[in-house]
Amino acid sequence: MDLTVRLPRGLVLKNPVMAASGTFGFGPEYAAYVDLNRLGGVSVKGISPEPWRGNPPPRVWETPAGLLNSIGLQNPGMDVFLQEDVPFLRTVDTAVIANIIGHTVEEYARVAARLSQEPRIDAFEVNISCPNIKEGGITFGHDPDQAFRVMQAVRAVTEKPVMVKISPNTAEPWVVAEAVVAAGADMISAINTLVGMAIDFKARRPALGGRTGGLSGPAVKPVAVRIVYEIASRVQVPVIGMGGIESAEDVLEFLMAGAQAVMVGTITFQHPERMLEIIDALPKVLQTYGFASLREAVGAALPSRKENGWT
Amino acid sequence: MDLTVRLPRGLVLKNPVMAASGTFGFGPEYAAYVDLNRLGGVSVKGISPEPWRGNPPPRVWETPAGLLNSIGLQNPGMDVFLQEDVPFLRTVDTAVIANIIGHTVEEYARVAARLSQEPRIDAFEVNISCPNIKEGGITFGHDPDQAFRVMQAVRAVTEKPVMVKISPNTAEPWVVAEAVVAAGADMISAINTLVGMAIDFKARRPALGGRTGGLSGPAVKPVAVRIVYEIASRVQVPVIGMGGIESAEDVLEFLMAGAQAVMVGTITFQHPERMLEIIDALPKVLQTYGFASLREAVGAALPSRKENGWT
Amino acid sequence: MAHAFKVRIEEVRVPAPDHVELIVQSPELAEALPGQFCHVLTPGMLRRPISFSRLERSGGRAGLLVQVVGSGTRWMAERQAGECLDVLGPLGRGFEAPAADRPWLLVGGGVGIPPVFAAAETWGGAFAPSLHVVLGARFKDYLIMAEDFRTLGIEPVLATDDGSVGHRGTVIPAVEDWVAQHPDGQVMACGPTPMLAAVSRAAASLTGAVQLALEQRMGCGIGACLACVVPAEPIGAEGPRYRRVCTDGPVFRREELVF
């Protein structure tokens, strides 16, 4: 079965399974475990113009069927990324998506402009879950106007395909999706992590150094499927779904909810080889549920699939 | 160890463990499995002035460590409740909390006024997760102003203790909590369910009859703990915590995050007797982590516990 | 009164591929009515409702015949004799005993066959001459318990979707034939909802009781959560009212239901 996924501005994925940002490093880290050439793509760890230090440890905590993390977007900055990791990425044949972050609209534009010149970057994923330090710390992704401005600034500096990654922590995530599409986003990726917390009984304080953390893993899948479904019902651009995927059936769930492709995150920590197993299993799972092609499954559970132009 | 919890307006609980609304019927249903006299309290199923029909089935779906439900607040209305269930509730010695719902501010006021006359009702829990049918269907609990108006109307008709139940599906649930406290709420309960969805592969549509559903169970615990912590850090009234509790350790987690008492929901379906087991285990668990009393544990993980007036 | 307790698995039978019948030792469950069920603890978030396939009052044993369709039933199929199951039950409204003076039709489809067999075993003796049984399934392997009926001296009429055993097609033609010949008949049926809807239509003219045992996804299993509802009479302005399979059913009279 042909698993190729064709996305806007010529972005082509071998298959719909990509590694989710922040769970797969910058590429080289998992190369000993996973043949990157077989993946649909890799979204690298969030990259800022300057290095970010991240949050104090501990930075991860297990929860029922979930994981809390408070990495705090630690990264060495775009220059180090270009110098140290892009050479490795040139040796692999998979879509490379640069996940970009900033504390101001200008920072987003700066990192997008710089990385846009690097041919090995196939697309951008704009992570708008950062606090806007200029405007009192409110998260870019929680405010459609701020999200619009970020996307507009990124669009101004790059011709590459751009997706914006939506936060699940608002009442109506699709409003933000609509705003960034209006600002020129080619795709939406959803979801980022839910805000959560655990308590360390012995330390008598929140377990994570950063106090709150982002919840990911199977626990969040129903929230993610719902948000993908709502966004795919409303916007005309492709949606990349993620949140809790651990099997080919989970991939199908996101496809049917309207995603054209998916990203896989937390489960990789447990099973580095799981993405490859999912890719192998996907054709059979599609067939089991009566889909003759990947395309047929996309949006199959949406209310008015045909009106949305999917078939 | 004395587990008594003293709450505003003379509401006293034998212990901090109550049954969560919608998971324990109106009281009689679980009486064959659970000695209700041993519970801290029971929050009955949401009650509206007139009967509500609820959503089409299927109404529940399993998810990893979670449960999606779309009951749609089916209930027979306040008259039937008073006639058919209150007589049973008079035979048990536990705090009875009437969870109330409405489609308009007036409906909330009507059900509160009527039930306020019934001595067996010890307190109200105002569920503001209903859509306001007058104002275009936006959920009361997603808008601090509408939440304020509901609480104000309820306060005007009852002297009984009132808690308002907060939705986790907004960016800043504490803003709604602050609004209802300003309107006279004596307590906050949190959290209600997260919005989620699952796909039925065979039916090729959302699995639940109501399309989306409310996610509960262990999967949501980190989200719940975080919201309890944030609210308890900000408001001066007691917080009743819930979301995914399945053990006495989980109760301790909510207590340390600032809850004075808790409610237990989804796990009861699996283990009807679990609430009693938790009550039995709680003193030992408190001691294990160095708490000589229940009171000591409350808010122990909050940043400035003393400033918040907890000790 | 219902109970929550552990029951010991005495015997594990494999009546057909993908099926297992757990014979459990439990005087409490053995007192159930055919059509009632128990709610079985499995590793998932929810218990699984399973009807009784046999009720041996004297031996204090009950049968749970399970078709493997997902994680919970797979887990049940992996149990071994000697292990225990944690169950709530017996639960729900079972079949009412058949009227002694009316011809009696039992209709079972797929895993709806076990409760229908329990009814035949419990009440069948007195009815030997006037009891007729129709069983259907997708294909041969899934047409379970036919042999069990034969040990009761009943030769069931069989139908499979693919004709791999018995008539090709559904049970409905056989039901219609029987109804035409027994206008004063009574019916008990259990199976997939579309089958029950068709049985309900086919049996509409009967003067005897038509009892249908339904399935629905359940939360609590004991009437508290209102998860397990099905559309029922009366139909109001908004549509049918909703009634609970776990306590108002699983067995309903056909007049009570709206398909």
Next chain:
Amino acid sequence: MAHAFKVRIEEVRVPAPDHVELIVQSPELAEALPGQFCHVLTPGMLRRPISFSRLERSGGRAGLLVQVVGSGTRWMAERQAGECLDVLGPLGRGFEAPAADRPWLLVGGGVGIPPVFAAAETWGGAFAPSLHVVLGARFKDYLIMAEDFRTLGIEPVLATDDGSVGHRGTVIPAVEDWVAQHPDGQVMACGPTPMLAAVSRAAASLTGAVQLALEQRMGCGIGACLACVVPAEPIGAEGPRYRRVCTDGPVFRREELVF
């Protein structure tokens, strides 16, 4: 290159209450350096990092000595010989071999003792006269592997918080004594972070290498997620930089760390 694979448990030892040592058959793991670890799949969301307690290169066997502290370690303690573990490893930066010409101190605290024993076993022979070992734990039962050191011909100095065996108190006085007598010494230590901080301070004046093996909660275990960081030099305007225990460590030179 690191690997992800199944290793067979050859033997399960119970060295002390709440402890278990799994001897696994694995030439790959047996090639590890003392101080390296493997990331063990357990039923939770994350794997569990466990160091090597012994590395039998010739036999192709490695030891994992686990203290039961929570769900994952309890699961490991329930394994039986013949079962398999799913591991990633060997991972991380292990101890550098000791300099042959310097006196050598090994310090182990609690479940920090196993990697220190692996170091003694791997490199100890050549050092017999100049190797000194100090072990500490909360109380007697948790002071593991003392006997293993004795089979190497080393008599460890012991300390327990409650004095139930050896000196009462921490390992630090013994470390300080040794440092005072061996200004040109080298140290390898593993144990709880407060112990390592104290060892680092006590050993600051030594001219030899002071290697400390740290613990931190981990996600991936292979350097991708940046979960497992500890504060490290250089200290910038915002504070120390963060380095990864899983790949930059677990073993660091004392100069690299900020406590």
